[in-house]
Amino acid sequence: MKLGPDPHLPRQGLIDAHGGGGFRFAGMSHRGSLLCLPDGIWAWPVAHPAALTGETLARVFAEADDLDFFVLGTGIKPWVMPQSLRTRFRDAHIAVDVMTTGPAVRTYNVMLMESRRVGAGLIAVE
Numbered sequence: 001m002k003l004g005p006d007p008h009l010p011r012q013g014l015i016d017a018h019g020g021g022g023f024r025f026a027g028m029s030h031r032g033s034l035l036c037l038p039d040g041i042w043a044w045p046v047a048h049p050a051a052l053t054g055e056t057l058a059r060v061f062a063e064a065d066d067l068d069f070f071v072l073g074t075g076i077k078p079w080v081m082p083q084s085l086r087t088r089f090r091d092a093h094i095a096v097d098v099m100t101t102g103p104a105v106r107t108y109n110v111m112l113m114e115s116r117r118v119g120a121g122l123i124a125v126e
Helices: 058-062 083-091 100-114
Strands: 015-019 021-024 028-031 034-039 042-045 069-073 095-099 118-122
Touching: 015 100, 021 118, 034 058, 058 095, 069 100, 095 100
Parallel strands: 069 095, 069 118
Antiparallel strands: 015 021, 021 028, 034 042, 034 118
16 A cells, blocks of 8 residues: 655665764665655654654554564664554554664664565654
8 A cells, every 4th residue: 555645765775874863775865764664765754752653653554464574763762662552563463673773773674684574663863
C-alpha cells in the first residue's frame, strides 16, 4: 500500500552517517528524522519518542506485509515503548526493537545488508 505522493528516496538504502540533526544516505543529506521502509526513505516528523503514536507509525503498519522487523532509534536517550504500540506491532506480525539512534542505524544497516525485510524509524540527534 502506497501512502501519498510525499517526496522520498524511492528505494531502501544504507545510512552513511548521522548526527548534527540529520542523516546522510544515497549521496544526499537530510535534516530531521527518517522513516526507512522497503518502498523508500521518507522524511519523518518525529523529533522525540513522546510523538510516537499509531498515527506517526501509520506508514509502517500500512506496509506490514513487506516487513518482518522494525528498528526504532529514539534519539540519545533510551525509551520504553508503551504496551499499546508493542501490541500494534505484534498484531501486525512485525518484530520491533527499540534503542538509541546510533545503535539503531548500525542495526538497520546490518540487517539491510543481510537482505532482511527491515524498516527503521530514526529520530535525528544533534
